[in-house]
Amino acid sequence: MFEDKRLLVTYSPHIRENRLTSKIMLSVVYALIPAIAVSIYYFGLHALRIYFLTIIFTLLFEALFLKIRSKSVSLNDNSALVTSLLLAMNLPPTSPWWLIMIGSFVAIIIGKQLFGGLGQNPFNPALVARVLLLIAWPARMNEWIMPQPIISGSFFDAVSTSTPLGEAKTEIITHGHIITNNLVDLTGSFLGDIGGSLGEVSALALILGGLFLLYRGIISWHIPATYIISFLSIIIPYWFFFPEKTIDPTSHLFAGGLMLGVFFMATDMVTTPITRIGQIIFGIGCGLITAVIRLFGGYPEGVSFAILIMNAFVPLIDYYIRPKSFGESR
Amino acid sequence: MTLFSFSGGVHPNDNKQITKDKIIEDLKLYRDDIVSIPFSQHLGAPSSAIVKKKDKVQTGQLIGSAEGMISANVHSSVTGVVEGITYAPNPILGRILSVNIKITDEDTDCIKINSSDSFIDMVKNAGIVGLGGATFPSHVKLSPPKKIDTFIVNGVECEPYLTCDYRLMVEKTEDILKGMDLIRKELKINNVIVAIEKNKPEAINIFKKYEKEYAFKVVPLKVVYPQGGEKQLIKSAIKKIVPEGKLPLEIGVIVHNVGTVLSIYDAFYNQKPLIERVVTVTGSVKEPKNLNVKIGTPVFKLIEACGGFVGKPRKIIMGGPMMGLTITSTNTPVTKSTSGILVFREENLPNMTSLNCIRCGKCVRTCPMGLVPPIMEQFSINEMYEKLTDWHVLNCIECGCCSYVCPSRRPLVAYFKTAKREVLTIVKQRAKNV
Secondary structure (H helix, E strand, O other): OOEOOOOOOOOOOOOOOOOOHHHHHHHHHHHHHHHHHHHHHHHHHHHHHHHHHHHHHHHHHHHHHHHHOOOOOOOOOOHHHHHHHHHHHOOOOOOOHHHHHHHHHHHHHHOOHHHOOOOOOOOOHHHHHHHHHHHHOOOHHHOEEOOOOHHHOOOOOOOEEOOHHHHHHHHHHHHOOOOOOOOOOHHHHHHOOOOOOOOOOOHHHHHHHHHHHHHOOOOOOHHHHHHHHHHHHHHHHHHHHOOOOOOOHHHHHHOOOHHHHHHHHOOOHHHOOOOHHHHHHHHHHHHHHHHHHHHHOOOOOOHHHHHHHHHHHHHHHHHHOOOOOOOOOO | OOOOOOOOOEOOOOOHHHOOOOOOEEOOOOOOOEEEEEOOOOOOOOOEEOOOOOOEEOOOOEEEEOOOOOOOOEEOOOEEEEEEEEEEEEOOOEEEEEEEEEEEEOOOOOOOOOOOOOHHHHHHHOOOEOOOOOOOEHHHHOOOOOOOOEEEEEEOOOOOOOOHHHHHHHHOHHHHHHHHHHHHHHHOOOEEEEEEEOOOHHHHHHHHHOHHHHOOEEEEEOOOEOOOOHHHHHHHHHOOOOOOOOOHHHHOEEEEEHHHHHHHHHHHHOOOOOOEEEEEEEEOEOOOEEEEEEOOOEHHHHHHHOOOEOOOEEEEEEOOOOOOEEEOEOOOEOOOOOOEEEEEEHHHOOOOOOOOOOOOOHHHHHOOOOOOHHHHHHHHHOOOHHHHHHOOHHHOOOOOHHHHHOOOOOOHHHHHHHHHHHHHHHHHHHHHHO
């Protein structure tokens, strides 16, 4: 007879799928690599500095807070790393160190840990930080420089520029309509050769990352597809009837933070609905709000606000969109 | 070939190759070996003892008599002397009242059950219960208050590692078919189906050969756990949905496991009560086997018969890895519900470091019952049992898919097992108040 106090007693099941939260988070990091690479290519040392500082600050704040709460300091769920990269990608290349520090603090402490840490935050931490910085330091957050490929060798010169969406907004506000023809350099915004936040400049790199996440099953098509479709369903008719009041839909898609938002922010598992139908509602809401802000709002960009607003609806959506239980009649 | 299936489910590595070609061997017990036969090996009221200390009992002799409608008889699986009626370890109840019998005679005969009885009485007398795991007394299932038009023989065996049903299907095909025919005639059922998962092509082929002779249909099913769950099986095999909270007989269907059908055959044709069953012993044992084991045999005998442990056992599971229960001692006796003994070493166990839920939603898409585990988990933690009823916790079949897929390794199904018990208590109290 074998009787050992060390025979483990647990609930079933006794086997688990080999799919861990830390690995899911790591997949998101991998998916961001193309966009990170593009930003480093175009913004060189500026980009490296920002990535370095955000990673240091976010991990530091995370560790510090866990220490204060006497929890085991484990950064190995990789979620803080994802937040730090997303935050960095939402910052202008010339952000000063204190802006980055405040952003990291807001993202990790206010955005995530105060709610209970991993998985408990109702709002996307990186977006909470971005929006706070945008409102508190609008000038700092709208300081754009021309991308300069690393190979050009000029590491430190920074030529001021504007983002295509920002420029369009300014022209509409000051002149009532767009005056510059071909405001958006489409090839540029596809490849990354435009002014903007670190992570939003290359639509191509972001789409590649998004496809990787889709392929790995980390995200599903429901939010990205409905987001884009509902966004275009407002933008296209508006542009068709008032072509002088806004840039063309293709430019809307690829310039600015839409692709970053669609694939990496609006698909954040923690802050989006758990059911597929809920996700479709969420995506439609994001698309509509983004379009309305871009067309009629004071800000050139609407992605961050749209996602945060829809984040607030998630508990409600999850509560009311309950799938049909097997054999349930209703 | 139908590949229609239920929604959700998981695809764990089935590991059936370890024992699938091992012919069923009898586990021999010898003089002076002791078996402990529990009185409660079934769903419902425990049977009451009708033997006492120092009584001589024979193989097949009734030792526990069914109490009430939902209960089952228990018979001695050996010939010997009652050493005492004490508690034996049990994975569900912790400890369970059992008869300890010391073998005095290694006979192979068996006291026959009364053959003049009706079919239902024979099933009842033989102490037959559902051998798929739920151990629902079979005579209750076989006396439906409604007309049954479809009878499904469950040969799915979707639990990983287990091969006991598969071996029975391959080795005792005709006996199973005769048992099946018996039930069909007794309940005047038109439509008979044998459902087998597609990962058992040999079993499918053997049964196909008899399709004409016994007038039934083999339905191969998609390989997905829990395909063998009664409601999932019915949906996959005949595309019918059992209403929530109802039994399959509501829609004119009964399902019996192949092992159960075989015991019914044995009871009717050989007048033999249910005193043994096939158990797959696998995992970290020297020689994994499918053993025909007398009910009440302690687990260590099974391990010995398989050449002992490989390395140091860390977890011993009674049943399969998805729904099986852990035991604390190899003194635990085999019961009518024991389909397998699975031994895991430390290195076979998954990393169970639990993190917060990241709301990935995998459990929601995996749940074969259409439930929402992350929200139910919150209600369970906060003991909000009324809310849990609104979220249909009683529809949970405890298959474990949610826990299996959780990347944060949250013990989801464990919460729901507890919650179901609490909710049922509330329901019962309500019923009394009315």
